Amino acid sequence: MSQPLKEADIIFPHLSNTPNLSQTLSSLRRSTLSIHNRLASISTDSDFVTSVAVLHSLPLVANERCGSWYIPPSLKSESVYFKSTDGHMGEWRFSLRRLNLQLLDVVEKWGGAVIVDSTRRGKSMPDALSKTVPIWCCVVNRAIFGEKHELFTPPQAVSESEHAQIEKRIEGLVHQFLDICKPNIPNLRAKLQKPLRPIWVTQQSSLSSSPPSFPGFHSIVLCTASRRVRGAEGSENGYIQGAADDHEAWAQGLTPTLFWKNKDLLMGTSEEDAPSLIERLISEKDGSSAVMTLIKPTSQLYISSSQNVDLGGFNVVISCTPEPLSPTSLKDANVQHYLHLKCQTGKLGSRDLRSQLPRLLTFFTSFPAHPNNILVCCPTSKDLSVGTALAILCLYADDAGQLDLKKRMEAKGINKAFIKQRLSWITTSNPALNPSRATLQSVNAVLLESQDPKAALPTKHSSENTPGLPTSLPIRQTKPDAQEPETKNEHDHKDEVPKQKLPNIPAAIFRHLESTDDRPWNFTRTLRSALSTHPSGTVTGTATFTPCNLSSSTTLPLTLLYAEQGDFVTDSGLRFTARRKYVYQLKSEVDSADDEVKGKEDKGNYIAVHFFDDEKMPRSATTAEGVGEKGEGVGGLFVEMGELKPHGDVHVLHAKNREQHLCAADLYTASWQFLEAMGRGEGGELWWEVRYDAKGPKKDYYSSTRYTRSQ
Template sequence: MSEIDKIDRQEDIPIMSKREATVLLSRVFQGLFHTLELSSDSGSQLLPSCGAEACLSKEQRRDCWGLRAGESMESIYKVSRQIKQKEHSLYNALRSIYHDSLFVAEIAALWPRLPLLANLRCGLWYSQHFYDVCYFKSTDGHNGNWSFNVTRLNLHVAELAAQKGGCIIVDATRKGKRFPDSMSKTLPIWACVINRALADLRKSLDENPNHLKPEEDFLDSEENSLRRHSLDWDCQLHLPIWVSETEKNNIVNRLDTWVEDLKNCGANLIPLAQMLRKPLRTLWVSQKTVIWLNEIVDTETLDFTPIFLVSASQPVSCSQRMTDAEFSWSYIPGAADDEESWARGLTPSLFWKHVYELLDDGPADCNRKVAVLVERDRVYRALRGQVAPQVRMKSGRELSVPADCPPGASFASNLHLGKIIPLSDSFDLRNLDTNDLSDSRCSDNASHSRLEEREVPALMDVISQNMDSVSLNQTNGHPPDKVPGIHWIGSTGLAVGASTCCQVDSLRKVVDCVLDVSSTGWTSSSSCEDSDLHLPIVGSKFDRHSLESHLPEAIKFAREKLTNGLSIFICCQDGEDISVCVCLAILLSCFDSAGKFCNGSLDRRTISKAEVRQSLILLASFHSGARPSRGCLKQVYNYLKNLQ
C-alpha cells in the first residue's frame, strides 16, 4: 500500500523527521509530474491523481519514486535562476534607474537652490546634475553596529549645507524598505554628533571670542554673538518613526562617546561653527511621501538647516512589471546597487551621455550597445594615456571589441561619443550657478567639490588644539593654484588627484614633479625622468603588499624633491585611494609631530594608529573625495610601524 493510499484512508503513519517529510513530499509531486508526462506522450486524457499510480507499471512506479526526484529538483532550480536573471537584466536595471531619476528630478526642482548630492556609490546613478558626492555607509547604522566613523566625517556636506541653507542627498535600497540604513540611522547620528560638538565649541568660543571671526554677513556683533551662543540650539537625536524606541535609546547612550571621538580626532570644526547658523536636521522623502505643491516649505523659515534624504527607489520587495509606449520591463528597486554585478563596465557618466540611445531601442539590443560604448570609452582613454582596464565578465573572458568597432587606433578615429571636452579646455565647475540645471553643469555626473571656493587655509588652522601649534608651511612650495582635479594639502607642496590631470597642458605651471602611483602610468611629452616617477601600485584587493613594497621608493623621491623646495603631484587612477595613502605616508614620514618638514630620518618616532587617523582627517579636509580603502591604510601603518 502506497503512502498516498495511507493518507487517503487516514491510517496511522510513523512519525518522520523534517527531512524525510520533505523527501516524501517531493516524491509525491515528482510522481504526479511523471504521470502527466506519460499521459501526454500517449495522447490520453489527464488522469485523476487518486488513480494515477494504478496506471503505472512497477518499473515506472520505481522510477517515479526513486532517483529522478533530485534530477527534477535541479532543473526547477535552474528555471528559477533563469527567471531571476531575466528580471534583473541590464536593460531592466537601466530602465529602473531612469524611472527613479524622474522622481529625483522632481524633488530637486522643489528646492532648486539646494545642492544635490549623491551618496556613493549607488546614489550616483540617479541624476546627471549632482553638485557633489558624499559617503555614508549603511553598515554604520545597522542594528547593533551603530557607529560614528571619524575617518568618514563628510564635513564638506555640513559646510555645504551651511553655505547653501541645506542640501539634498540621494540614495536607494534594494531590500524593499523605504530608506536604506544610511538614511534611517547613519545620517541622523552624524547630524546629531555634529550638532553636539558644535554646541560645545560655540560655548568655548564665546568664552574666548578672539578665536572666532564674525562672518561678513553678520555685521552686528550682538547678532553674531547671539548666533554663536544660541540657547535653542537643537542637540537632540531625530530618527524616523519606524526606528524602535529600544534602538533609539541604545543609540542615544553612545552619542556622548562619539562626540568625544569627534573632538579628539583632530578635525577642525571652527570654520563650520562660523558658517552654520542653525543646527543640522534630517528630513526623509520617498516615493510614498505626500508633498502638497502649494505648501512647499521655505528652508529659510525653518529653525534648522534641512538635509533632505531622498530615497530614489520604490519600496517594493520584488520586481514589478511595467510598460511604456513601446516596451514592457521589470522594475527593480535600488537597481543601481552593487554595480559590479550588472553594469558590465558601464559608468554613471557614460550612461547619462547615452541614456536615450540605450533605452529607446528596447531590451533586445541593450547589451550589445553597452558593450560598444564601454569598449569605445576604454580605447578612447587608453589612446590618451589614461587608465583604461579591460572589462572582464563573470566567465573570466575579457570583453571583446564589438564587430562594428575596428581595433586599435583606427577604432578611436571612428568614435561618435558626442562632444568630448578635453580636461585642459574644460570650464571651471565652481563658477556655475547653483540654479543651473543644464546639461553643461556637470560633464562627469559629479563635479569637483565647491567647498574649495574659499582660499585654502594654512595647515596649522586645521589641526586641533590638542596638538601643538604647528605649521606645515613649505618655504618654497607653490601656491595652491586652482586647477580642476588637483587638491593641494595646505602649503606643504603636496597635491593629490587623478591621473587624468596629467593631461592638462598647464600642469607644469603649478607643479614641479609628478609621482604617478597608478597601475599603468601615463604618457606625456613633457615628462622627465628626473622630475617624475611612476610606481605601478595596484589595489589591496589584487595585491595586499603592493603599496607597502613601493612606499620606500615613493618616500625617498618625495623627501629629495621637498628638500629642494619642489612641489609634488601624487596621482592614481581615481585620486581617492592609493594616491591618498601615499600622500599620507609622506606626511607622516617627512613631517615631524610639530608639523614641520624634516629632512632627516624619523626612525625614532613612534607613530600610533590615532596619529595616522588624525593625519588622514587632516588630509581629507583638503580633499573631500579621499576614500582610502582599509587594506591600503593597513599597509601604510605596517610600513610606518616597521620603521620604528
C-alpha cells in the same frame, strides 16, 4: 486508412530537459531584473528625486555609489559616502575615515541639501538615511555648537529602543571626532549658522505644494529614490525597487555618467542588444586627462591616476606603478624629480608598497624644505597613491598642512590616531580616495612597528637614483627582553626554558571553527521558554563554518558562514526542520586606520557574530557562495565575544558578550565555553558551547547549544 495513435508514437520530453518550478521562477526573476527594466526604473525614480529638489529649492547630493544613478549629472552638486553598515543594528558609528565634511560646503552655499540614496526590496529606506546620516548630523551639531543637540531618527524605521541605544553612543562618537580628527571647529562653525536636522522623504510621503521653510535649522532632506515594493518584482510590471543598487552585478561596465549621456539610446535598445551597445559606449569613451585632487590643507600635494596623467606644472612626480612613466612625458613636462615606486596592482601592490615607502626618505634628502607641487599617482588614483601620500603627510606635514622636507616627524609623534587624522585630510579632499585595507596595513607597518624585527633596523634600498644609500624610517623599536644578570654562569643559561609566546586565542579558536560538509560540527541545542508563545524542546543536527572568498577590494575581516540544519522536537512531540545562518568574523582593533577607537580592554582579536542578510543573499544561495564577493550577506551585528579566559575548570575557556544586545524590547545576553585545547590550536576531540538568554515582554527563554567534533 490511418492507424490509431499508439503510446510509442508520442514523444515525451526528457525529464532532464524539463525545467522544474524553481528554475522557472528563477528564469522569470532574471527576466524581470533585466538591464532595460533597471534603467527604466531608475529613470522613473529620478523624476521623483528631481521634484523633491525643486520643492525644497535645494541641490542634489548623491550618496555614493547608488545615489548618482538617480541624479542627472547637470543637477548633481556633490557626493557623500555614508555607509549603511555604519547604521546597522549594534554598529551605529560615525566614520572617522570618511568625514563627509564636504557636505557642509553645500549647506553653507544653499542652506541645506537633498541627499539621494535607495535600497532594495523589503525596506522603506536604507540604513544610511535612517540612521547613519542622522548620527552624523547629531555628532557634527554637538561638536560645532557645543550643546547637547537632539538625535532625530525616523520612527517608522527606527524603534524607540534602538533610538535610545544610539543616543547613548553619541557623546563617545563626538569625543572620537574631536580627539582623533582634530577638526578646525571655528572654520566649520563659520559654515553653519544653525544646526543640521534630517528630514525624510519617500515616494509614500505627502509633499506640500509650496516650499517648506525651516528657520530654526539647516534641513538635510534624506530622499529615498525608489518606492517600496512589498511583493515580488514580477508583480510590479517591470518596476524594480533600488534598481541601481549593486551596479557591479548588472551594469556590465555602464556608469551613471554614460547612462545619462546616452539615456534615450539605451532606453530604445532591446534587451538582447543592450550588452553590445554598452560595450561600444564604453570603448568610445574619450581619453580625457586624469583628474587631479589637491590634498587640503596642503597647497602642493596632489593625487591622480597614472592613466592619461597631465604632468605639466609638477616639479616632483612619484608613481606607484608596475612600470615607470615614460621618460619622454617626464621631459616634456619639465619634471625635475621623479621617483618610481615599483608596485604591482591589487593586493600584491599593497605588499610591494611596504618595501618601497622607505625610499621616500632618500628621495627627499636633497630637496629644499618647501618644495613646489608634488604629484603622487597610481593606476586607480584611489589606493597606492593614497597610501604614499598618507605617508608623506605623516612624515613631513605639520598640523596646518605645511610640508617641510627638512623636518621629519619623530617616531614618538606617530600613532594610529595621528595616521587616522592625516587620512581624514585625504578623504575630506576627495571622498572617492579610499585606500584598501591592505594598503593601510602597509602604511601602518612602515610608520608604526612592523611584525618583522628587521623592519625596525636601518635598511638598504637599491634604487635607480640612489643605489645602496642606507635609509631608516622613524619606526618605534620594540625594546628587547631584559638580559639576565651577568653573574649567571653558562650552566645556568643552559638549564633555562625559553618563554613561549602565548597564542592568539581568538584566532586559534576561529581557525578551529572552520568546517565543511564532510567534517561538520554535531550539535545539540536545548530550548527552555517560560512563555507559551515560544515552545521548549531540543534541536539536534549538524553545522558548518565555511570560509568566505571575498573580493580583494573589500575591507572585511576573515569571515566564516555558519549554516546549520537539524530537527527541532518540541516537548509536546511536534517535529520541525530547523535551518539558520549566521556570519562569524575575526575582528581586530589594529588592522587598519579605519577601525573605530575602543577601550584598552578591546585590543587584539575578538570574534563577532552578525546576522545573515537574506534580502541581499536569497535563501536559495548555496553555502559555497558564502556572503558574496563584497560581503553582501553580512547583516547587522548580533553579538561580540569578550575576553576569553580560564574560569573554574582550568581546561575550559569562558567568555561573555561585550555588550548586551537589545532586539526591539527584548534583551539578549550570551556566554561561551571552549575546550582550552582549541585556544592553543591543538586537535583531538573538540567541543564548545554557547548559551543565549532572552528576557523581555515578548521573550523569556534560554538556548544552550553544545558542539562536538573530532579534529
